[in-house]
């Protein structure tokens with residue numbers, strides 16, 4: 001999958017999206033499990049639960065496709081919302 005992130009990704013806006021769409025299942029301030037893994041330090045991990053490195057492309061894939069079997073819903077974020085969420089996740 002090719003992915004071009006808009007240059008102006010905005011972590012503050014990404015935080016709003018996260019609070020609306022992700023926080024019910026993911027902690028942002030710890031790596032403790034809620035419904036899904038806590039996402040603090042996500043980009044500093046060697047690999048995620050699916051065994052892949054936390055690159056923008058791999059994180060995007062998880063967000064877009066989800067993992068319905070394991071309880072991660074696919075999400076239809078707009079491209080700019082997605083870029084903002086990635087920018088926010090990198091601050092965790």
Ligand code: HEC
Nearest residue numbers: 021022025035036037048049050062067070071072073075
């Ligand atoms: C209904 C609960 C739920 C919602 C809402 C949800 N997730 Fe998840 N998420 C999960 C679960 C459960 C997993 C673990 C899947 C697995 O074990 O493979 C997961 C996995 C992930 C992972 C992989 C983490 C890792 O270390 O492997 C990322 C990144 C992620 N979610 C990001 C998001 C983002 C960003 C949003 C909001 C757009 C979101 N999730 C919304 C439940 C959710």
